Amino acid sequence: MSTIRGRAWKYGDDVNTDVIFPGKYTYTVTDPAEMATVAMEDLDPRFAKEVKPGDVVVGGKNFGCGSSREQAAFCLKYAGVGAVIAKSFSRLYFRNCINAGLPVIQCPEAVEAIEDGQTVEIDLTAGRVLVGSHSFSFPPLPPEVIGIFEAGGLIPFTRKRLGIE
């Protein structure tokens, strides 16, 4: 879990939740496996067919802007994506990734360095992204929310907190 290694799927600025998980599916596509098949449908039709476990989605600024729909985070997780790296995130998307237990990394320098298709390695414990021979560090999640991520998401975290096993 602490090391993620996979192909980079690099996209531009302001990737919105409608192209990650189309609005028309928000009440009709609810099964995790099916959600994975429509991930990025309106942005990159190849993505859902070719994505492999551990692959990394890379975005520019304001990744995940738009709707509050958390399926835009969950569908990437269900598709096997190991982490999302961007220059910046919309606040809702950032929260939804933490709540989904999907590693969410803000690291503009790494985004600049990464080329689409390249292999990227992420060490979550050390807070480092390795791109070829270059290493970029990123700050940890705020201490108040890191527990949510470490529990695997908001629901497992809440179960633990309420003493429900």
Place this chain on the structure above:
Amino acid sequence: MGKTFAEKVLARKAGKEVVAGEIVEVQPDVAMSHDNTAAIAKTFYSIGVDKVFNPDMHVVILDHCVPAANEKFAQNHKEAREFVAKQGIKHFYDIHRGICHQVLPEEGFALPGELIVGSDSHSTTYGAFGAFATGIGRSEMAVIFATGKIWLRVPETMRVVITGTLPEGISAKDVILYIIGKVTADGALYKAVEFTGPTVQGMSIASRMVLTNMAVEMGAKIGYVEPDDKTLAWLEGRARRPFQVVRSDPDAAMEEMVFDVSNLEPMVACPHAVDNVKPVREVKGVKVDQVFFGSCTNGRLEDFAEVVSVLRGKRIHPRTRMVVIPASQQVLKEALAAGYIAELVEAGAVIVNPGCGPCMGNHEGIMAPGEVTLSTSNRNFKGRFGCKEAEIYLASPRTAAATALTGTITDFRDLM
């Protein structure tokens, strides 16, 4: 150093002093969910909790696909109804009532100084009444159903000062599109945006709701307008409970941007980004297949008055369809009483039940590949009207009406 509105509200809820950047765990005053309540209910039960922590803090409004377009939506509504009945959630509004962001204020839940969360990004709308209101995810709402609590980061504040008298026919929609074009889609990321200045003070409550509704389109966590006599008059007879107005101290730390709108023209957001904003005259003549007039941004009575003032006694272009969706049942009743609905029907428009309609691609005006919509709603992302090969332009109700008449994107001033 004084405190901002955002710091004051979250301090009250957290029960301690807070500063921007801090993370607090708080209990919202109101938690709104819509058709997604069915999915949230499933997640809620998956936690292993049987009873909702506080049924009275929740408001559930079915609006995203009303009436149900197919069996899946019908099943979804059924599960939402079963959940509210089982959990004793009394603030429930079924498919006839309208869009959550219009209904919540109409029903007196959007109050100054209160903390409101909604599992919908346009929950920022309630800031027009001086509330701290923001969107959250489905899992977060499920946890609020279970525990009553959520974590929030105390946002920094950005003050947007709007000055100048708006030219004839130029509306709050033109103003906010212009500002989003300048600030860009991430220019207010994570921030509390306070809309202020003489132009905002001069605006109606409905117009202020246009500003706060679209604050999220520049990345804002909340939009806010300081309550004044107009706000208090609007809340008179509507407010559910006593409230206390909260405002930023004059010396509170915040960045400031100033926009003079005295020479503003009709504006339009072009495909496929809300910050791709141009004056209407630069895209004049683009052929439009469908005009959508409605949404939580621009489906209120004053918007009907604007549209009808342009369409009155005329017919929409034979090649162009016009779909009209009032923001709520209340708006529909008022528009009927004012004669606006009859005039729109005479002009050739299609009137649909209050709700979100085609805005997120569910039903009632889905586009075909290659088609173009001009819409009074708030998002023009690819696929938004259910088809990724369609194009969406966003504009004011008046621009929408002028465009429906000519069948091409039109500067309404050319028809005057």
